[in-house]
Amino acid sequence: MSAQNMPAVIDCYRAEANFPLTADPNAAAWKGVVGVFSERGPRGELTPGHRTEIRARWTDENLYLLFICAYEELFLKPDPTTTTETNRLWEWDVAEAFIGSDFANISRYTEYQVSPQGEWVDLDIDRGSTPVNHDVGWNSGYEVTAHIDKDRKVWYGAMRIPFDKLDTRAPKAGNELRVNFYRFQGPAPDRKRIAWQPTYNDSYHTPEAFGLMRLVR
Numbered sequence: 001m002s003a004q005n006m007p008a009v010i011d012c013y014r015a016e017a018n019f020p021l022t023a024d025p026n027a028a029a030w031k032g033v034v035g036v037f038s039e040r041g042p043r044g045e046l047t048p049g050h051r052t053e054i055r056a057r058w059t060d061e062n063l064y065l066l067f068i069c070a071y072e073e074l075f076l077k078p079d080p081t082t083t084t085e086t087n088r089l090w091e092w093d094v095a096e097a098f099i100g101s102d103f104a105n106i107s108r109y110t111e112y113q114v115s116p117q118g119e120w121v122d123l124d125i126d127r128g129s130t131p132v133n134h135d136v137g138w139n140s141g142y143e144v145t146a147h148i149d150k151d152r153k154v155w156y157g158a159m160r161i162p163f164d165k166l167d168t169r170a171p172k173a174g175n176e177l178r179v180n181f182y183r184f185q186g187p188a189p190d191r192k193r194i195a196w197q198p199t200y201n202d203s204y205h206t207p208e209a210f211g212l213m214r215l216v217r
Contacts, residue, residue: 008197008211010036012056012063014173023066023145023156030055030066038181038196042204050192052095054181058163058171058215065159067095067114067181072153075187080117087136089113089121093185095157098125098210100178101167106207109178110166114144114157127205140165173217178210 011034019029035055041047053068077092090096093116100109107128113121124138142165146157163171181196182204199206 008036010054010056010179010196010211010213011216012058012213014215014217015057015059015064018059018062019064021064021143021145021158021160023147023158025053025055025066025068025156029057029064033057033066035066035068036196038183038194040195040198041193042182042195042199042202044198044200047192047194050183050185050194052181052183052194052196054196056213060171061163063099063159063161063163063166063171065097065112065161067157067183069095069116069155069157069183069185070153071155071185072192073186073190074116074148074155075185075191076117077115077119080115080119082118082120085121085136085139086115086119087121089115089119090184092119093155094183096182096204097159098180098182098204098207099161099166099213100207100210101169103178106178106210109207109210110138110140112140112142112159112161114146114159116146116148116155116157118144118146118157120144125205127207132205171215173215175215177213178207179213180204180210 183194
């Protein structure tokens, strides 16, 4: 594979112990962690004003993700609930992580979402079945937290996902996962779509476009 065709990589940094979930990028657990940036739409087009930073950490038990989401306009679900999952959360503002560990069957992966209001939904995806299966009834036991800084026009969302729901392997430095990160932001008709790795079609569910997450120390 040529260098230009190598998948993009996000480094996921080891934390020695589990830590309280926080969406504060200046908290000790997140400060200084080098992330990746997403500022293009699914077809590779620039999305000014919506640059997104994603940071990642891991422990023996959990994967932690932080999304730092610049926005121009919020589009929030009225009467949000944070005690049960919200199906079709992607119809509102949301950040999403698609994560797979099966490199032989890339159509199998899981999906995790967090909204600016702390809403959530997780799904078990099988794009190879007929019909395709997006199982919203599946439950990973993951947790989320979020807050909005209206003065800076940035919202922050964090996830803590049990590793045994992501991979049959015990996490260790050097392991890799297949990942992509997405956002929906703002109301129609100017709703923005932001993708870490462009899919070059209208569907986020394009596992061929996923990048890699590499566990590092």
